[in-house]
Amino acid sequence: MLRPLHSVAPGTRTVLGISFFVLFVAFWAWITLGGHVNRIFLADPLSMLKDGWRLLTEDRFWLDILITIWRVFGGFVLASIVAVPIGIAMGAWKPVEAFLEPFVSFARYLPASAFIPLLILWAGIGELEKLLVIFVGSVFQIILIVAVKVGSTRRDLVEAAYTLGATDNGIVKRVIMPANAPEIAETLRLVLGWAWTYVIVAELIGSSSGIGYMIINSQSRLATGQIIFGIMVIGLIGLLSDFAFKALNRWLYPWSLA
Amino acid sequence: MSKLLIEGVSRTFAGVRGGEPVRALQPVDLSVAANDFITILGPSGCGKSTLLRIVAGLEAPSTGSVLLDGKAVTRPGRDRGMVFQSYTLFPWLTVAENIGFGLREQGRPERERNEIVASYVDLVGLKGFENHWPKQLSGGMQQRTAIARALANDPEILLLDEPFGALDNQTRGLMQELLLGIWERRKKTVLFVTHDIEEAIFMASRVIVMSARPGRIKSDVPVDLPHPRHYTLKTSPEFSTLKAQLTEDIRIEAMRTAQAQSA
Numbered sequence: 245m246l247r248p249l250h251s252v253a254p255g256t257r258t259v260l261g262i263s264f265f266v267l268f269v270a271f272w273a274w275i276t277l278g279g280h281v282n283r284i285f286l287a288d289p290l291s292m293l294k295d296g297w298r299l300l301t302e303d304r305f306w307l308d309i310l311i312t313i314w315r316v317f318g319g320f321v322l323a324s325i326v327a328v329p330i331g332i333a334m335g336a337w338k339p340v341e342a343f344l345e346p347f348v349s350f351a352r353y354l355p356a357s358a359f360i361p362l363l364i365l366w367a368g369i370g371e372l373e374k375l376l377v378i379f380v381g382s383v384f385q386i387i388l389i390v391a392v393k394v395g396s397t398r399r400d401l402v403e404a405a406y407t408l409g410a411t412d413n414g415i416v417k418r419v420i421m422p423a424n425a426p427e428i429a430e431t432l433r434l435v436l437g438w439a440w441t442y443v444i445v446a447e448l449i450g451s452s453s454g455i456g457y458m459i460i461n462s463q464s465r466l467a468t469g470q471i472i473f474g475i476m477v478i479g480l481i482g483l484l485s486d487f488a489f490k491a492l493n494r495w496l497y498p499w500s501l502a
Numbered sequence: 503m504s505k506l507l508i509e510g511v512s513r514t515f516a517g518v519r520g521g522e523p524v525r526a527l528q529p530v531d532l533s534v535a536a537n538d539f540i541t542i543l544g545p546s547g548c549g550k551s552t553l554l555r556i557v558a559g560l561e562a563p564s565t566g567s568v569l570l571d572g573k574a575v576t577r578p579g580r581d582r583g584m585v586f587q588s589y590t591l592f593p594w595l596t597v598a599e600n601i602g603f604g605l606r607e608q609g610r611p612e613r614e615r616n617e618i619v620a621s622y623v624d625l626v627g628l629k630g631f632e633n634h635w636p637k638q639l640s641g642g643m644q645q646r647t648a649i650a651r652a653l654a655n656d657p658e659i660l661l662l663d664e665p666f667g668a669l670d671n672q673t674r675g676l677m678q679e680l681l682l683g684i685w686e687r688r689k690k691t692v693l694f695v696t697h698d699i700e701e702a703i704f705m706a707s708r709v710i711v712m713s714a715r716p717g718r719i720k721s722d723v724p725v726d727l728p729h730p731r732h733y734t735l736k737t738s739p740e741f742s743t744l745k746a747q748l749t750e751d752i753r754i755e756a757m758r759t760a761q762a763q764s765a
């Protein structure tokens with residue numbers, strides 16, 4: 245029966261995982277098609293699919309999907325390029341950490357969404373503003389997590405490298421960086437998930453394209469089927485990019501799983 | 503001239519939260535001749551690992567100095583190879599890449615590196631495992647790789663900090679023979695820290711017995727058993743006499759440690 249921490253067979257795991265989706269959709273269908281809630285406020289699964297199909301075939305919604313994906317990845321890649329080196333520097337050299345850590349910790353709590361009005365003033369309502377929202381939302385998080393991971397590099401590995409004649413420079417390049425690469429990649433995977441939240445917020449305000457724009461547009465027309473379809477699409481893309489990221493990490497760092 | 507000279511080396515750790523400073527090591531003097539195999543034997547917490555780490559340059563002595571070939575030790579370097587008790591292979595490198603790490607840091611050309619690595623893979627009996635990740639190896643194989651990694655750098659002295667401490671008894675015995683066999687053939691100055699009396703005698707040409715904390719050298723026992731040594735030596739009468747003597751020495755120190763802890 246149910247024993248604590250006891251593993252579950254792979255087949256059973258898949259069946260259990262899928263069955264919750266089935267239950268969820270069944271419950272949704274029951275309250276909507278069964279007339280337990282007002283159709284105006286919640287569309288049923290079938291009309292959601294119909295609305296979605298119409299969005300894709302008639303309203304060129306796939307263009308919105310593409311532009312949202314581009315914004316997420318653009319902002320995320322920018323943030324990673326800036327944040328990963330800073331995080332490594334903070335983790336490796338304590339004076340750098342002492343210099344930057346208090347500010348980054350503070351900046352991390354500044355809500356990215358609250359920056360949107362400012363960013364619109366600075367960068368307009370174009371693509372740059374969208375990228376900046378994601379950048380601001382991700383960059384400080386990545387810096388801090390990477391700094392913590394790098395700071396907790398196994399000291400015995402560093403010592404072993406020193407006794408093998410490694411220089412300080414060699415320690416950073418050939419011990420600290422490879423030792424933490426899988427964890428840094430894992431951090432990026434996590435933050436990419438958060439970036440999806442920021443992009444929708446950015447698209448809800450002052451935007452004329454993207455999944456978030458479609459959602460806010462549908463609200464004024466009470467098209468709840470479209471809203472739910474938009475949300476589902478985000479969830480699906482998030483799931484797919486997560487799988488892709490995981491597969492990439494497994495392929496890049498076979499030693500961490502061997 | 504001695505290969506390694508330890509002069510008045512002591513170590514005191516600062517007190518925790520304003521407490522009394524803790525003295526881990528009383529001033530130690532030790533002279534090690536070239537190609538000697540010295541084991542440092544002592545109860546746990548006697549500062550023997552601290553002494554070894556000071557020789558490695560991983561810790562600074564509070565007083566005194568360490569001279570290797572007449573040069574003062576100030577920081578770790580490739581002239582002092584080290585094998586740790588914990589498994590310290592780089593997990594992102596294969597067995598071969600681990601063994602070649604020091605050579606790569608020196609900037610030796612790849613072909614030369616590969617040749618040296620292959621010879622050390624052979625020496626520690628890891629042929630066929632060159633491309634394995636450390637995670638795929640048993641504890642004994644990991645430590646064999648660590649020994650090869652330290653030796654491939656051709657250090658002046660090899661420092662080992664209870665390298666077989668985490669291994670099971672059978673593996674430990676085989677590893678002792680392997681390391682001793684390498685030393686008998688290749689000759690190297692070795693400093694080997696252990697708390698295992700049998701291991702200390704079997705490996706050594708000289709056993710340094712350390713006292714309970716704060717550690718100091720209590721006795722210096724030459725081991726004149728003939729080489730090459732075979733594991734059957736451990737049951738010979740000469741071995742037993744030495745073992746009885748050292749057991750008595752260590753027992754007194756272990757009891758002191760126990761009393762100090764209960765006081």
